[in-house]
Amino acid sequence: MALKIVKSQCTVCGACEFECPNAAIKFKGEGYIIDAEKCTECEGQFDTPQCAAVCPVPNTCVPA
Amino acid sequence: MSATLIPISGLQVASRKDMGAALAKGGGCSAGSCGSSQGPADMDPETWAKVKDHPCYSEEAHHYFARMHVAVAPACNIQCNYCNRKYDCANESRPGVVSERLTPEQAARKVLAVAASVPQLSVLGIAGPGDAAYDWRRTRATFELVAKDLPDIKLCLSSNGLALPDHVDEIVAMNIDHVTITINAIDPEIGQHIYPWIFHDGKRRSGIEAATILRDRQLRSLEMLHERGVLVKVNSVLIPGLNDEHLIEVNKAVKARGAFLHNIMPLISDPAHGTHFGLTGQRGPTGAELKKVQDACAGGANLMRHCRQCRADAVGLLGEDRGQDFTLDKLPEEIGDATEARSAYRDWVAEERRDRAAATAEAEAAVAETAKPALFAVCTRGSGRINLHFGKATEFQIYEADARGIRFVGHRRADNYCLGGHGDTARMDEILRVLGDVPYLLCSKIGDGPRKRLAEAGIEAIDGLAQDYIETAIAAVLHSKQTARPGLSAERA
Ligand code: SF4
Ligand code: SF4
Ligand code: SF4
Numbered sequence: 001m002a003l004k005i006v007k008s009q010c011t012v013c014g015a016c017e018f019e020c021p022n023a024a025i026k027f028k029g030e031g032y033i034i035d036a037e038k039c040t041e042c043e044g045q046f047d048t049p050q051c052a053a054v055c056p057v058p059n060t061c062v063p064a
Numbered sequence: 065m066s067a068t069l070i071p072i073s074g075l076q077v078a079s080r081k082d083m084g085a086a087l088a089k090g091g092g093c094s095a096g097s098c099g100s101s102q103g104p105a106d107m108d109p110e111t112w113a114k115v116k117d118h119p120c121y122s123e124e125a126h127h128y129f130a131r132m133h134v135a136v137a138p139a140c141n142i143q144c145n146y147c148n149r150k151y152d153c154a155n156e157s158r159p160g161v162v163s164e165r166l167t168p169e170q171a172a173r174k175v176l177a178v179a180a181s182v183p184q185l186s187v188l189g190i191a192g193p194g195d196a197a198y199d200w201r202r203t204r205a206t207f208e209l210v211a212k213d214l215p216d217i218k219l220c221l222s223s224n225g226l227a228l229p230d231h232v233d234e235i236v237a238m239n240i241d242h243v244t245i246t247i248n249a250i251d252p253e254i255g256q257h258i259y260p261w262i263f264h265d266g267k268r269r270s271g272i273e274a275a276t277i278l279r280d281r282q283l284r285s286l287e288m289l290h291e292r293g294v295l296v297k298v299n300s301v302l303i304p305g306l307n308d309e310h311l312i313e314v315n316k317a318v319k320a321r322g323a324f325l326h327n328i329m330p331l332i333s334d335p336a337h338g339t340h341f342g343l344t345g346q347r348g349p350t351g352a353e354l355k356k357v358q359d360a361c362a363g364g365a366n367l368m369r370h371c372r373q374c375r376a377d378a379v380g381l382l383g384e385d386r387g388q389d390f391t392l393d394k395l396p397e398e399i400g401d402a403t404e405a406r407s408a409y410r411d412w413v414a415e416e417r418r419d420r421a422a423a424t425a426e427a428e429a430a431v432a433e434t435a436k437p438a439l440f441a442v443c444t445r446g447s448g449r450i451n452l453h454f455g456k457a458t459e460f461q462i463y464e465a466d467a468r469g470i471r472f473v474g475h476r477r478a479d480n481y482c483l484g485g486h487g488d489t490a491r492m493d494e495i496l497r498v499l500g501d502v503p504y505l506l507c508s509k510i511g512d513g514p515r516k517r518l519a520e521a522g523i524e525a526i527d528g529l530a531q532d533y534i535e536t537a538i539a540a541v542l543h544s545k546q547t548a549r550p551g552l553s554a555e556r557a
Contacts, residue, residue, distance in 0.1 A: 011149045012138070012165070013138045013139055013140060013149050013193070013194055014138040014139045014165075014194070014199070015138070015139035015140055015141070015194065015263075016139075017139070018139055018199065018201070019263075046266050046267075047266070047267065048267065048268070050266065053263060053266070053267060053268040054139075054141065054263045054268070056140060056143050056149060
């Protein structure tokens with residue numbers, strides 16, 4: 001139960017990082033990655049995964 | 065490419081004349097000069113005090129002062145059809161594009177370094193590449209660091225407005241006295257075609273709902289900030305066929321809510337940028353279309369006509385970008401401050417301004433007789449003077465002179481004609497195109513070849529008035545035309 005970021009599409013804008021309620025998204029090396037351990041898919045916190053909702057590029061934050 | 069700013073050594077010169085000479089030589093605003101409806105004369109003293117050293121808020125100030133942006137806020141809470149944050153090309157300059165993303169600490173270091181070598185620096189802005197109010201933690205941290213070290217630098221913030229109402233108290237507390245809000249539509253029917261979605265209250269929203277929320281929050285931020293004494297500039301992107309007529313309504317609405325300045329900017333739309341508008345063939349406006357909308361808004365909120373649509377990491381005087389000179393890897397280990405140089409520079413500007421104002425008044429009195437408006441293209445690198453070689457100009461300041469005076473009406477870009485000593489024909493064609501309706505060109509120098517090409521196109525190039533104030537030179541040209549053609553005065557008599 002986690003999301004991942006499709007690296008080739010990510011614009012590295014950082015929008016997802018600071019929306020994530022679980023601080024699961026971190027800037028590493030060249031781009032953002034989601035820590036699968038921490039990601040809850042926002043279940044119980046929001047209707048939709050916050051990273052996917054805020055990401056400006058469609059289909060970039062997707063189920064892992 | 066870009067002109068070099070005056071080096072610190074230039075500030076140790078003894079006299080004002082020397083300083084002027086140092087400026088003309090060392091560079092300065094390659095964009096240069098904007099005559100101003102926005103001078104001390106048309107403003108209350110309190111407002112003038114706030115804008116007088118701000119190159120974006122005062123057309124007059126932009127002759128003398130430089131701004132820098134730092135790209136610390138990449139996250140955005142809306143998507144605009146004219147923006148694509150995915151591509152960043154170091155070779156182009158456009159809003160929303162940056163080459164370097166900084167942490168607040170890196171940004172503060174960079175600001176210090178620029179302040180130490182660019183005495184013209186008066187403003188630090190945070191304008192993205194995302195939204196400065198949405199990515200507030202980073203924006204605030206940067207401002208706090210800079211305010212601590214450089215209390216004389218003004219802080220400035222650009223936002224799409226969606227998150228702004230949440231931060232008004234902090235903005236006031238931090239002495240940020242200039243905010244820019246981008247408002248492209250107040251009618252959600254139109255707004256929905258500009259914004260595919262917004263992210264608000266934990267949800268992505270689209271269509272009329274999104275456009276309505278965005279509009280309401282934008283107007284509310286404007287009202288709230290205005291009430292608290294913060295100067296607000298509104299930016300609007302002119303999208304032909306979509307909001308051109310509508311911008312007149314926008315202008316009225318923002319004026320009614322206290323906007324200090326309205327900046328109507330042309331859509332930049334190129335398929336290569338990968339934006340929605342670029343890909344769907346939505347074109348940008350022509351210079352004439354832009355001027356038409358700006359003119360139609362006359363009487364509403366004051367219009368800004370000297371906007372350069374700067375990159376979110378631009379450094380320098382408006383119209384030039386020295387961002388590449390101050391990338392992180394080029395910052396020195398030890399960065400000193402140069403508070404004294406900045407204040408010496410400001411003193412110099414105060415005198416220069418008095419002088420130019422007097423020259424302008426004289427020049428305007430001299431052209432008062434001119435019946436027909438005449439356009440002038442001016443090559444300048446700042447200080448309100450004609451001090452740029454035609455071959456080095458990447459844009460032309462357009463002035464209009466008639467019985468009502470001499471005023472700046474806009475700038476037109478054209479890549480510089482002179483490429484490493486060779487004239488480029490395609491570039492010359494472009495210059496002739498953008499200056500199609502302008503009969504006179506003023507520059508500090510011009511070669512015979514380009515002079516001839518201009519003349520063939522009906523543009524008279526004049527380089528005999530180098531170093532004069534722009535207004536004085538324009539008056540001199542008009543005067544010589546009138547005396548050269550006595551028929552003119554006879555007509556009028
Ligand atoms: S789905 Fe939610 S919890 Fe998982 S990374 Fe995205 S924002 Fe964080
Ligand atoms: S919001 Fe999307 S584009 Fe931006 S950093 Fe996250 S995954 Fe990348
Ligand atoms: S507000 Fe600015 S950064 Fe955000 S999508 Fe629009 S143009 Fe791009």
